[in-house]
Amino acid sequence: MTSIVPSRVRIQDIAPTTPAGTTETNAAVRPLVAPELVFDSRQVSIFYGAKQALASVNLGIRRGQITALIGPSGCGKTTFLRSLNRMNDSVRSFRIEGQILYHGHDVYGSSVDRVEVRRRIGMVFQKPNPFPKSIYDNVAWAPRNLGLRRGLDERVENALRGAALWDEVKDRLKDSALGLSGGQQQRLCIARAIAIEPDVLLLDEPASALDPIATGAIEDLMHSLKGRFTIVIVTHNMQQAARVADRTAFFSLETGGPKPVGTLIEVDETEKIFAEPRDPRTRDYVSGRFG
Amino acid sequence: MTGQLIPDPTVPLTPSGNLRRRRLVSRGAEVAATAAALAAIAILVIVIWTVVSRGAKAIDLEFIFTGYPTGVGPMLLGTIVIALVATAMAMPLGVLIALFLTEYAGARGTRLLKLTLDLLNGLPSIILGLFVFALLVDHKQQSAFSGSLALAIIELPLIARGSQEVLQLVPKGLREASDALGVARWRSVLTVTLPTAIGGIVTATVLAVARAAGETAPLILTTSVFDPKAFSFNPFEPLPNVPTWIYKLSEEGNPEGFTEAWGMSLLLVSFILFASLGARALLARSKRKLSS
Amino acid sequence: MSASVSAASRAAGRGARVSDLRKRADTFGDRALFGICLLAALTAGAIIVLVGYLVVHGASPAISKFGFGFVTETEWQPNFGVFGAGSLLYGTAVTSTFALLLGAPIAIAIGLFLTLLAPKGLGAVIAPLVELLAAIPSVILGFWGLLVLAPFVQSKIEPFLHGTFGFIPIFGAQETTGLSVFTASLILTIMVIPIIASISRDLFQSVPAELQDGAAALGATRWEVVRGIVLPTTSSGVVAACILGLGRALGEAIAVSQVIGAGSEIQASLFKTGDTLASRIALQFPGALTELHKASLFYCGVILLVIGLAANLIASWIGRRFSYGGAVSG
Numbered sequence: 001m002t003s004i005v006p007s008r009v010r011i012q013d014i015a016p017t018t019p020a021g022t023t024e025t026n027a028a029v030r031p032l033v034a035p036e037l038v039f040d041s042r043q044v045s046i047f048y049g050a051k052q053a054l055a056s057v058n059l060g061i062r063r064g065q066i067t068a069l070i071g072p073s074g075c076g077k078t079t080f081l082r083s084l085n086r087m088n089d090s091v092r093s094f095r096i097e098g099q100i101l102y103h104g105h106d107v108y109g110s111s112v113d114r115v116e117v118r119r120r121i122g123m124v125f126q127k128p129n130p131f132p133k134s135i136y137d138n139v140a141w142a143p144r145n146l147g148l149r150r151g152l153d154e155r156v157e158n159a160l161r162g163a164a165l166w167d168e169v170k171d172r173l174k175d176s177a178l179g180l181s182g183g184q185q186q187r188l189c190i191a192r193a194i195a196i197e198p199d200v201l202l203l204d205e206p207a208s209a210l211d212p213i214a215t216g217a218i219e220d221l222m223h224s225l226k227g228r229f230t231i232v233i234v235t236h237n238m239q240q241a242a243r244v245a246d247r248t249a250f251f252s253l254e255t256g257g258p259k260p261v262g263t264l265i266e267v268d269e270t271e272k273i274f275a276e277p278r279d280p281r282t283r284d285y286v287s288g289r290f291g
Numbered sequence: 292m293t294g295q296l297i298p299d300p301t302v303p304l305t306p307s308g309n310l311r312r313r314r315l316v317s318r319g320a321e322v323a324a325t326a327a328a329l330a331a332i333a334i335l336v337i338v339i340w341t342v343v344s345r346g347a348k349a350i351d352l353e354f355i356f357t358g359y360p361t362g363v364g365p366m367l368l369g370t371i372v373i374a375l376v377a378t379a380m381a382m383p384l385g386v387l388i389a390l391f392l393t394e395y396a397g398a399r400g401t402r403l404l405k406l407t408l409d410l411l412n413g414l415p416s417i418i419l420g421l422f423v424f425a426l427l428v429d430h431k432q433q434s435a436f437s438g439s440l441a442l443a444i445i446e447l448p449l450i451a452r453g454s455q456e457v458l459q460l461v462p463k464g465l466r467e468a469s470d471a472l473g474v475a476r477w478r479s480v481l482t483v484t485l486p487t488a489i490g491g492i493v494t495a496t497v498l499a500v501a502r503a504a505g506e507t508a509p510l511i512l513t514t515s516v517f518d519p520k521a522f523s524f525n526p527f528e529p530l531p532n533v534p535t536w537i538y539k540l541s542e543e544g545n546p547e548g549f550t551e552a553w554g555m556s557l558l559l560v561s562f563i564l565f566a567s568l569g570a571r572a573l574l575a576r577s578k579r580k581l582s583s
Numbered sequence: 584m585s586a587s588v589s590a591a592s593r594a595a596g597r598g599a600r601v602s603d604l605r606k607r608a609d610t611f612g613d614r615a616l617f618g619i620c621l622l623a624a625l626t627a628g629a630i631i632v633l634v635g636y637l638v639v640h641g642a643s644p645a646i647s648k649f650g651f652g653f654v655t656e657t658e659w660q661p662n663f664g665v666f667g668a669g670s671l672l673y674g675t676a677v678t679s680t681f682a683l684l685l686g687a688p689i690a691i692a693i694g695l696f697l698t699l700l701a702p703k704g705l706g707a708v709i710a711p712l713v714e715l716l717a718a719i720p721s722v723i724l725g726f727w728g729l730l731v732l733a734p735f736v737q738s739k740i741e742p743f744l745h746g747t748f749g750f751i752p753i754f755g756a757q758e759t760t761g762l763s764v765f766t767a768s769l770i771l772t773i774m775v776i777p778i779i780a781s782i783s784r785d786l787f788q789s790v791p792a793e794l795q796d797g798a799a800a801l802g803a804t805r806w807e808v809v810r811g812i813v814l815p816t817t818s819s820g821v822v823a824a825c826i827l828g829l830g831r832a833l834g835e836a837i838a839v840s841q842v843i844g845a846g847s848e849i850q851a852s853l854f855k856t857g858d859t860l861a862s863r864i865a866l867q868f869p870g871a872l873t874e875l876h877k878a879s880l881f882y883c884g885v886i887l888l889v890i891g892l893a894a895n896l897i898a899s900w901i902g903r904r905f906s907y908g909g910a911v912s913g
Contacts, residue, residue: 038300087800092703103301112304115314119307119802120300129797132816141811142801147309189797196802199300310804317806324700327692328709331780334773335716338727387623395620406899407627413827413895414631414888415834417861418638421868421884425637444630451627475609477616505720507837508865515869534722541726541841549730556723567718568711 036063037101038200038230039084044098046079048091053079055261056098059249061200066222066231068245068270070238071285075251076262077234081202083107084232085121086114119146122198126205128185130177130192135160135169138177138188142196155195162228163191164221183214190221194229201225203233207240219244238286241270248273250282342556349554359519363555368522369530373435373514374500376526377442382496384443385450389492390480392451393458412448419444420509433514435530441509446499453495453574457488460578490577497570501563507534515539533559638888641881644874653882659847661867666879668886670849674857675887677764678839679832681853682771687825690776694783695809710784717777725838728770733761733842741765741854755852762844765853767862770838775828782824786817823901830894834887836861860887 039061046054054076061067069077079088086107088094100107107117131138139156148155156173160166165187169180177188186206193201203222207215222231222244235241241248249267253260266279277283306314354362388408392401419441427437461484469479485492514529523530533555540552639646645653645666656667693713697706741757748754757763790813798808814821836859844856845866858866860883871877 085800087796090796090799102304105304107304109304113306113310113314115802115804116304116306116310118800119310120304122802123800125793125797125800127793129791129793131794131797131812141798142803145313145801145803145807145811192797192801313804313807317804320806320809321700324692324696327689328696328701328713330689331693331713331716331776332709335712337731338719338724341727341731342723384623384626387620388627390616391620391624395617396624400624402903404624404627407631409899410631410892410895411627413830413834413891414634415836415861415891417834417836417864418634418884418888418891421641421864421881422634422637424868425641425881426633429641444634447627447630475613477612478609480616501718505718505722507720507722508861511837511865512868534720537722537726538837538841541722541729552726556726559720560723563718563720564715567715571711 037061038063038103039232040099040101040104041080042099042101044080044083044096044100046076046083046088047093047095047097049093049095052259052261055254055263057264059264059267061230061232062247063230064227065246066226066233066244068241068248069232069234069251070236070241070248071251071262071265072253073236074262075253077251078204079262080251081204081232081234082123084200084202085123086117087123089114119196120198121200121202122193122196123202123204124186124189124193124206127209128182128189130180130185130188132176132178134174135177135180135188136173139191139195142192146196148196159191159195160188162194162225163187164217164224165191181214183210183217186210186214186218187221190218190225194225199230201229201231203231205234205236208236215240238274242274245270250277250279250285252281252285339560342553342560345550346553346555346557349550350557354551354554355558358522363519363531363533363536363551365517365519365522365531366533366536366555367558368524369435369514369517369532370504370534372524372526372530373439373442373510373532374504376436376439377446377503378496378500380439381443381446381450381499382492385447385496385499386454386485386492388447388451389454389458390484392455394476394480408448408451411444414444415508416441416445416506417508417512420512423509424512428513433516433529435514435526435528435532438510438514438530438532439526441513442503442506445503445506445509446496449499449502450492450496453498454488454492457491457495457574457577458484460491461487491574494570494574494577497566498574501566501570505534505559505563507538510535511538635888638881638884642878642885645878645882646885648875649879649882653879654886657849659863661871661873661876664873664875666875666882668860668883670847671858671860671863671883672886673849674764674843675833675859675861675890677853677857678768678771678843678859679829681765681768682775682832683825683829685768686772686775686828687779689772690779690824690828691783691821693776693780694787695813697780697784698787699805699809699813710781713777713780715777716773717781721774721835721838722841724770724773725841728766728838728842729762732769733763733766735761736763736766736769737761745854752851753853755850755854757852757854760844762842762856763854764843764857767839767843767857767859768853770842771832771835774835774838775832778831779821779824779828782827783817783821786820786824787813790816819901819904823898826894826898826901830891830898833894834861834891836865840865860884 037060039059041057041059044054044057045052057080069081071077082088083096084100084102084107096108102117102121106112131141133141136156139159140152143149143152143155157166157170160169165184168184177185180188186209190206207218210218219240222233225231233241233245246269247267248270250265250273251262252265254263266273266277266282268278273282274286277286355367356362356364358365388404392404396404423437423441427434427440465483465487466479469483510532514532515535517529517531519531519536521531537552537555537559540548649656649666653666653668654672655669656665657669658665658667659670660666697710697713701709737757737760741761741763744754745757794812794816795808798812803811839859840862843858843862845858845862846856847858850857864880864883868877868880871880
């Protein structure tokens with residue numbers, strides 16, 4: 001199993017925050033500290049009933065970065081992603097061993113409120129799933145639930161701008177969201193997610209259902225969202241990971257044991273994973289030899 | 292971005308902001324929904340319990356096989372005859388309608404016919420009683436047959452809909468194979484389609500009978516004046532039957548009559564219960580077999 | 584021609600004739616099948632038309648005597664030849680509205696429970712039980728209402744409601760027995776709940792999981808997902824279900840007649856006796872002696888038929904218009 005090798009530290013990695021969410025950087029000092037981990041998964045194994053889906057994953061997700069999870073289909077990347085915000089809870093046979101620490105707190109701890117988890121860790125799904133409501137109401141729905149009623153118009157506009165959708169819809173906010181194109185719907189889902197200002201954005205193959213132009217728009221969007229949010233993206237498109245991610249984690253199905261099990265093979269800076277991967281399995285995958 | 296209420300993400304994952312209140316509201320809704328379900332079950336249990344506890348003591352062999360005043364045999368027999376006559380009329384008609392829907396009807400015809408069946412299904416049974424009265428009883432005399440006619444109209448939409456659902460499931464491949472062999476439509480319907488769907492058709496019929504067996508209103512107007520001592524198979528005179536007898540006993544205010552009525556209720560409910568549950572289970576199974 | 588050739592051609596001719604016969608039989612059979620199926624389909628429509636015709640025809644003596652005034656006239660005196668459906672319409676309206684107001688929320692809550700709250704095993708057990716409630720014949724439910732519910736209502740519920748809310752006219756004075764508009768409304772509520780609940784359950788089950796997942800991922804509580812996504816998406820279907828339930832309540836004759844007390848006046852208090860259109864027909868038709876009496880009851884049937892058909896048509900229209908694909912009937 002590969003451990004996380006601390007790479008050369010960058011300023012963005014060590015920005016301490018005040019409760020109001022602003023950041024300070026001290027340009028004069030560059031201490032060599034471990035980058036701040038938003039997620040720290042320790043020996044995380046996931047089971048559906050008797051079947052093991054993921055074996056002992058040790059993975060850290062760094063603040064303010066885009067981390068991509070790549071690998072062939074069925075290797076557990078989406079399972080791992082959905083475990084981060086407890087979206088697997090609705091599956092009855094789901095069982096998790098090990099710990100997923102979010103800012104040091106165990107996500108599956110006994111006093112943890114699932115709804116609170118999802119408040120801070122947002123998710124965008126593979127297939128766009130806008131609500132059958134107006135564009136405005138789609139974005140405003142969650143903030144209204146949270147009681148953020150003042151400045152709602154402004155909040156909606158900011159979210160739509162953040163998702164690079166504002167200019168296209170600003171004149172038809174009352175129209176049904178179902179009338180948008182696929183790419184627009186997905187950006188709407190992103191706007192919906194960022195409207196409540198989560199800490200983390202989990203993206204499950206967000207562009208796989210979209211055409212290349214829409215895909216490009218989503219990728220540009222991710223770059224612009226990077227600093228404000230920590231982003232974890234699952235993608236089966238290696239080139240996308242290479243274009244977008246700061247760090248990349250490669251998962252694969254290990255067939256060594258009695259049954260094939262999803263396993264984290266290697267995680268590193270994206271350039272390293274693609275240019276000089278350490279593990280031969282990684283090398284095989286990124287050079288297109290399988291998967 | 293406006294910075295109201297946005298939590299510091301590093302604090303423990305316990306409810307922040309207004310979540311505690313929202314949690315309470317959600318819990319309240321869950322409790323209310325559970326209470327509603329429990330209330331419905333409770334009513335069912337109470338009613339069934341009343342019928343069983345008060346009716347069981349009335350039932351013995353004499354009750355079932357003798358006539359008034361010791362038993363209700365003629366009513367049981369009469370109900371069976373009325374139901375059989377009704378089903379004999381409704382089942383062929385219902386299956387033919389279902390065949391029309393699956394084999395011949397276009398989109399518009401299907402919509403129209405399904406609407407017609409829905410309207411038939413929604414006709415109040417007392418209206419059907421008035422209808423049959425005007426058709427067969429007025430200025431003539433009561434007869435079990437007229438009651439059967441009303442029950443047949445009640446059964447018809449249920450049999451038609453249920454049969455149509457099963458007929459639709461008959462694999463297209465079977466029909467196409469038949470056509471490819473040059474077999475005429477009517478032959479393949481008779482020899483392939485219907486036999487494959489027969490299980491579902493029968494269970495749809497049983498469900499329809501279970502529904503019609505408890506209908507009282509049409510029978511009140513068509514076959515309610517009868518001799519409670521006589522066992523008879525003749526549908527052209529008014530036959531004794533369970534629902535109208537229960538109704539009569541319930542209005543009389545005689546405690547012994549009440550017990551008799553509870554006994555008949557128990558028999559009726561038992562029949563309906565077993566017929567319904569059994570038929571539904573069989574229907575689900577034959578649907579699964581057809582679509583696998 | 585040689586003998587074998589002519590024999591062969593004769594055999595071929597015979598074969599051709601046989602298959603020719605078969606083909607004609609097939610065509611005839613196909614046409615016959617189509618014919619009787621078409622006839623059956625037309626019969627269904629004919630039945631409705633015939634029912635409407637005969638009921639209106641049976642009511643014609645009363646229609647020509649009373650005209651539309653029948654609807655507003657509240658006096659019903661068979662011995663004096665005075666008939667008016669006013670109080671019956673009132674009773675029908677009150678009992679059905681009560682049943683819907685009380686029954687629909689409970690039924691919708693049950694539908695939500697079965698789809699979203701109950702674990703799969705429990706849901707599979709409770710759902711058939713709720714449907715079983717609909718399978719109880721109305722004469723038995725009415726009988727139970729007469730001997731069990733009415734006394735209970737009279738001894739416990741009515742005094743409590745009258746004591747606490749007596750200042751509201753509908754909770755006014757009671758009769759000596761529990762036979763009242765209130766008891767009849769409760770019985771109708773019990774009948775209406777399984778209909779609305781089972782249709783609602785099918786509707787809620789059809790809400791795509793992705794929508795619910797999307798809502799949950801935005802940090803919404805279960806109730807918020809229901810209120811914001813599940814209910815709005817299914818609202819028109821639920822309304823159609825409620826209208827179907829209403830139709831059921833409007834047409835129920837037997838059970839209502841057993842517990843409503845056969846009153847003839849319009850009274851404000853729910854705890855007094857009353858009557859409905861359907862129940863009046865059931866109670867008085869078997870004993871009706873004069874032609875005018877019977878015709879007046881037929882007239883009640885006409886009104887009931889119109890309301891019932893309208894309810895079903897509206898429910899179907901709503902169901903179709905908003906592409907509710909499930910079975911609307913029962």
